[in-house]
Amino acid sequence: xxxxxxxxxxxxxxxxxxxxxxxxxxxxxxxxxxxxxxxxxxxxxxxxxxxxxxxxxxxxxxxxxxxxxxxxxxxxxxxxxxxxxxxxxxxxxxxxxxxxxxxxxxxxxxxxxxxxxxxxxxxxxxxxxxxxxxxxxxxxxxxxxxxxxxxxxxxxxxxxxxxxxxxxxxxxxxxxxxxxxxxxxxxxxxxxxxxxxxxxxxxxxxxxxxxxxxxxxxxxxxxxxxxxxxxxxxxxxxxxxxxxxxxxx
Ligand code: AMP
Numbered sequence: 001x002x003x004x005x006x007x008x009x010x011x012x013x014x015x016x017x018x019x020x021x022x023x024x025x026x027x028x029x030x031x032x033x034x035x036x037x038x039x040x041x042x043x044x045x046x047x048x049x050x051x052x053x054x055x056x057x058x059x060x061x062x063x064x065x066x067x068x069x070x071x072x073x074x075x076x077x078x079x080x081x082x083x084x085x086x087x088x089x090x091x092x093x094x095x096x097x098x099x100x101x102x103x104x105x106x107x108x109x110x111x112x113x114x115x116x117x118x119x120x121x122x123x124x125x126x127x128x129x130x131x132x133x134x135x136x137x138x139x140x141x142x143x144x145x146x147x148x149x150x151x152x153x154x155x156x157x158x159x160x161x162x163x164x165x166x167x168x169x170x171x172x173x174x175x176x177x178x179x180x181x182x183x184x185x186x187x188x189x190x191x192x193x194x195x196x197x198x199x200x201x202x203x204x205x206x207x208x209x210x211x212x213x214x215x216x217x218x219x220x221x222x223x224x225x226x227x228x229x230x231x232x233x234x235x236x237x238x239x240x241x242x243x244x245x246x247x248x249x
Contacts, residue, residue, distance in 0.1 A: 001170075003046045003055040004110035005080065006101050006131075007039040007062050009071040010121040023219045026121070035071045038116025040078075041176040044183040045114050045146070047079035054148055055112075057081050061104050063097050065089050069199060076194035077186035083199035084108075088211070096204070096211040098130035103207035105135060110171070112153070117142050117175040128175040138168040142177040 011017060012032040020027045035043075049055035060075035061084040062068040072083035086100055105113055113135075118125035132139035140146065140155030144163060147154050153168045158177050168174075186194070204211045232238045242249045 001049075001055050001111045002057045002059065002109055003049055003112045003114060004101075004105050004108055005039070005042045005046045005058065005060050005075065006097075006104075006113070006115045006127070007043065007060055007071055007075055008036045008116070008119045008121075009033050009062065009064050009068045010036045010119055013037055013120055019220050019222050023221060025217060025220050033067065033071075035074050036116050036119045036121075038118060038120070038176050038178070039075075040183040041178065041180050042114040042116055043075045043078050043080060044181045045174075045176065047184075048181065049112075050079065050081075059084060059108050059110070061086065061101065063088060063092060063100050063204070072199055073194050074186065076197040076199075077191045078184060079190065080197075082197055084202060085199050086202045086204060086207070088204055090211060090213075092204075092211055093213060093215050094124045094126035094130055095214065096209065098127050098134055099209045100204055100207055100211075101127070101131050102134040103209065104202075105131075112171060113137075113173040115173070115175055117177055128173060132173040135171070135173065138172050140166055140168050140172065140174045143174045144177055144179050146174055146180075 010033065011026065011028065012034040015031050018027045043060065046055060046058045050058050058080040059082055060072050060080045062072050063086040066087060069085050072085055076083060084104055113131065115128050117128060128141065129139060140157060142158045143155045144158050145156045151170055153170060153172050155166050155168060155174055157164045157166060232241060
């Protein structure tokens, strides 16, 4: 079984986002970028499937600028076999990314796609669902665990207040939740080995995909600054303020 893992290079989750002065987006100059955390979990799951002898080949794909190659190398250092880099400097929206990933999945003969449930930069949470629809494959979203069961895949999903187990016919697509696994750190020997693993260079045009935007970002703003807190003398004053000033009780 060939497993395909799409990964996105995003602003590192530890970095505080700064909005550009013209409010057109987040300033990404000179800030640390990393693999989307949900995608690291997808990479880890694919590598585990290979270690268990279930996956025969693991392929990582990223759609993005030249530096997306670094993100692909990280996945290769974690243990994936080879990469596909679809280079573009455009910030593509989920439908365009999903159309490209569909063509990559078809070209690679992937039987399972494991990907993040959302990218933490724009929080669309849309690409997985769109890709499953374009491929006409079943989707196990927000997976908490997965296991192969003959020609099917059992996926335990996180739903409000509990867990739901679904059985998907293969080929299938799974999106990862945070509790699926704990991604490994790449060891130095594996980082060195990853430098020799192949990365195929492609462009959206190679797949004949129309990437014209259908969505326009009008404005990006910082969250409102929090007001400074105050100290109260006792519980009576606190209740009085909550009742008469904040109006919350
Ligand atoms: P989103 O729908 O943007 O929240 O992204 C959901 C998931 O789609 C991510 O966790 C990635 O697995 C995948 N994805 C989104 N954008 C890209 C991209 N440019 N290249 C590769 N995978 C992507």
